Amino acid sequence: MEPITIKDVAKICGVGVSTVSRAINNHPDINQETKDRIIQVIKENHYVPNNSARNLKRSEARTIAVLIKGISNPFFARMIQILEEEIQKKKYSFVLHRVDEKEDEVDVAVELIKEKRLKGIIFLGGFFTHSREKLQQLTVPYVLSTVGILNTGEEKEPLDYSSVSVDDFEESYKMVDYLCSLGHKDILILASCEDDESIGALRLAGYQKALKDHHIPFRQDHCIYMDESIQTYSMENGYACMKRALVEKLSFTAVYAVSDSTAIGACRALIEAGRRIPQDVSVAGFDGLDIARFYHPSLTTIRQPVEKMAYATIRLLFNEIKKGSGHQQLVFPAELVIGESTRACGPEGASIAPRAI
Amino acid sequence: MEPITIKDVAKICGVGVSTVSRAINNHPDINQETKDRIIQVIKENHYVPNNSARNLKRSEARTIAVLIKGISNPFFARMIQILEEEIQKKKYSFVLHRVDEKEDEVDVAVELIKEKRLKGIIFLGGFFTHSREKLQQLTVPYVLSTVGILNTGEEKEPLDYSSVSVDDFEESYKMVDYLCSLGHKDILILASCEDDESIGALRLAGYQKALKDHHIPFRQDHCIYMDESIQTYSMENGYACMKRALVEKLSFTAVYAVSDSTAIGACRALIEAGRRIPQDVSVAGFDGLDIARFYHPSLTTIRQPVEKMAYATIRLLFNEIKKGSGHQQLVFPAELVIGESTRACGPEGASIAPRAI
Numbered sequence: 001m002e003p004i005t006i007k008d009v010a011k012i013c014g015v016g017v018s019t020v021s022r023a024i025n026n027h028p029d030i031n032q033e034t035k036d037r038i039i040q041v042i043k044e045n046h047y048v049p050n051n052s053a054r055n056l057k058r059s060e061a062r063t064i065a066v067l068i069k070g071i072s073n074p075f076f077a078r079m080i081q082i083l084e085e086e087i088q089k090k091k092y093s094f095v096l097h098r099v100d101e102k103e104d105e106v107d108v109a110v111e112l113i114k115e116k117r118l119k120g121i122i123f124l125g126g127f128f129t130h131s132r133e134k135l136q137q138l139t140v141p142y143v144l145s146t147v148g149i150l151n152t153g154e155e156k157e158p159l160d161y162s163s164v165s166v167d168d169f170e171e172s173y174k175m176v177d178y179l180c181s182l183g184h185k186d187i188l189i190l191a192s193c194e195d196d197e198s199i200g201a202l203r204l205a206g207y208q209k210a211l212k213d214h215h216i217p218f219r220q221d222h223c224i225y226m227d228e229s230i231q232t233y234s235m236e237n238g239y240a241c242m243k244r245a246l247v248e249k250l251s252f253t254a255v256y257a258v259s260d261s262t263a264i265g266a267c268r269a270l271i272e273a274g275r276r277i278p279q280d281v282s283v284a285g286f287d288g289l290d291i292a293r294f295y296h297p298s299l300t301t302i303r304q305p306v307e308k309m310a311y312a313t314i315r316l317l318f319n320e321i322k323k324g325s326g327h328q329q330l331v332f333p334a335e336l337v338i339g340e341s342t343r344a345c346g347p348e349g350a351s352i353a354p355r356a357i
Numbered sequence: 358m359e360p361i362t363i364k365d366v367a368k369i370c371g372v373g374v375s376t377v378s379r380a381i382n383n384h385p386d387i388n389q390e391t392k393d394r395i396i397q398v399i400k401e402n403h404y405v406p407n408n409s410a411r412n413l414k415r416s417e418a419r420t421i422a423v424l425i426k427g428i429s430n431p432f433f434a435r436m437i438q439i440l441e442e443e444i445q446k447k448k449y450s451f452v453l454h455r456v457d458e459k460e461d462e463v464d465v466a467v468e469l470i471k472e473k474r475l476k477g478i479i480f481l482g483g484f485f486t487h488s489r490e491k492l493q494q495l496t497v498p499y500v501l502s503t504v505g506i507l508n509t510g511e512e513k514e515p516l517d518y519s520s521v522s523v524d525d526f527e528e529s530y531k532m533v534d535y536l537c538s539l540g541h542k543d544i545l546i547l548a549s550c551e552d553d554e555s556i557g558a559l560r561l562a563g564y565q566k567a568l569k570d571h572h573i574p575f576r577q578d579h580c581i582y583m584d585e586s587i588q589t590y591s592m593e594n595g596y597a598c599m600k601r602a603l604v605e606k607l608s609f610t611a612v613y614a615v616s617d618s619t620a621i622g623a624c625r626a627l628i629e630a631g632r633r634i635p636q637d638v639s640v641a642g643f644d645g646l647d648i649a650r651f652y653h654p655s656l657t658t659i660r661q662p663v664e665k666m667a668y669a670t671i672r673l674l675f676n677e678i679k680k681g682s683g684h685q686q687l688v689f690p691a692e693l694v695i696g697e698s699t700r701a702c703g704p705e706g707a708s709i710a711p712r713a714i
Contacts, residue, residue: 084455095451095452097445234647294622296625
């Protein structure tokens with residue numbers, strides 16, 4: 001059955017199309033009785049007004065874009081899921097836009113604001129080192145969510161943006177401090193790419209600081225950078241990193257991977273090389289994905305409060321959109337979750353000689 | 358620096374704004390010399406025309422919506438990633454819209470077509486039992502991707518839609534046939550929800566058919582349905598299902614979970630109960646996620662060619678959009694990947710007595 005049109009409604013009511021239109025749009029210039037009859041007919045026939053201009057205005061005015069760097073990380077999958085649900089609940093449209101590693105997210109956003117006439121933007125992942133001038137090009141409310149933000153030390157001025165994050169430096173410190181407290185001295189870090197200036201760099205800095213505070217010298221060869229030809233933070237990359245470290249016969253008693261996926265890839269490589277976790281090597285991750293809990297051995301990790309962070313992102317954004325609220329920077333505490341994958345370093349010394357592989 | 362406006366360009370050129378507009382829009386009614394000068398000034402000053410109406414037309418006309426049921430499955434995360442990349446490459450916008458389990462996806466799509474004036478739609482996941490009349494409400498090209506489609510046996514008429522899928526029934530059959538061929542007779546299935554009419558139902562039917570062909574009676578108590586209060590196909594649900602089966606002291610030598618995530622949750626519950634995989638229990642999954650490969654023991658699974666399926670989805674959709682091509686139904690073969698998590702059933706018989714838990 002063809003859907004009923006405004007012309008059909010007009011015909012049934014014995015009035016002109018413009019009269020039906022006036023009834024729909026609550027125009028004052030229409031007889032109440034006629035209006036009631038038209039509304040009645042509309043209801044009875046399940047007519048859906050299809051005024052392009054009106055729909056256009058409504059839909060165009062109600063779009064939120066999520067710009068994301070590093071879309072493949074399962075951590076973001078959960079974030080996106082919640083953001084999408086919440087945006088949909090508020091009757092806004094959700095546009096997802098991936099930003100390439102080398103692209104400038106602010107330039108991309110400025111272009112999207114123009115094209116889509118967005119109501120708001122959420123930046124997910126990546127790193128922000130843009131100047132105040134640059135950020136002023138963003139003419140709609142936006143929130144930086146789980147974006148690495150460099151602490152420039154110029155914090156006296158009020159910040160120009162809202163953000164939601166954990167303190168990647170502090171949380172990373174917390175994990176490495178824990179490993180050191182277990183007696184580990186030879187701790188490999190599976191860091192992000194070498195030229196990373198994002199959260200990966202902050203997590204590496206936290207590792208270095210914790211070593212320093214435990215009087216353990218930082219060794220460049222203990223810092224395994226991800227393979228840039230493989231997706232960053234992936235299991236595959238963790239596997240490749242660990243294989244490399246094993247081939248190089250590095251001596252270590254613990255491995256700290258800057259994401260849970262990387263850690264699980266590393267576990268696979270260790271197990272294939274005959275190393276037991278945690279008896280021979282302790283392994284720790286970061287993020288607190290579900291897999292950390294269900295993996296065997298369960299993974300010691302830093303659990304980011306991903307749900308809370310996603311809801312807070314939405315709250316800050318809509319406060320700015322609807323109430324014109326000022327900027328807020330929320331830093332959520334993450335939790336050190338001690339799993340089965342780490343244990344105290346054996347009495348035979350910090351270093352267990354690598355087995356033949 | 359404020360971006361340059363059309364007024365600034367007009368001022369610099371000493372002409373009116375409408376003349377600049379005519380130059381930009383390649384209007385015939387303008388002196389060539391004037392036009393050249395205006396274009397020159399535009400270039401020198403990096404003026405970006407910001408004609409709302411034109412931008413509107415361009416952006417509005419170039420949106421593809423992806424409607425998804427079951428957004429949390431990591432299998433879809435990879436699909437979405439590729440779809441988003443490809444749609445972006447083609448300079449279209451990507452709108453992601455989650456459809457609730459109980460919502461009618463065609464109704465949602467019809468509403469979106471109107472509001473967003475979409476160029477195309479991709480349905481991801483879920484199940485399609487809509488009538489021909491219903492589908493005719495979809496006035497733009499669309500592709501059903503990894504959607505369970507009931508084989509009604511009325512295949513003689515040409516189908517009204519394009520689709521990309523694996524044969525969930527056949528692939529599920531393949532897995533259970535393999536387990537039977539290893540000598541397993543007591544095979545639990547961790548099926549989807551009891552009222553599932555989607556791919557979960559097809560996979561369950563494949564299990565039943567394989568048992569039948571191996572002359573193994575189907576036992577209702579060997580069919581563990583997912584907990585509807587927990588996300589379907591999740592690790593958590595697999596864990597809960599397996600816990601239930603263990604509490605009920607069911608006797609089994611193999612577990613077939615209809616998704617890899619469910620299988621990994623099940624493994625965790627088995628390990629916590631002191632069962633070794635595969636020595637005590639063989640475990641198999643479905644999907645072929647990365648985690649199946651990196652998990653220890655690596656998981657026997659059905660690997661869906663997710664990349665190929667995503668690219669094919671885009672190809673079919675854009676063939677219809679750009680070339681008006683007819684409908685095509687592509688069924689991709691999936692691969693039985695034999696991992697470390699399954700092995701032949703011991704000589705002591707098909708059934709290993711359940712241990713105390």
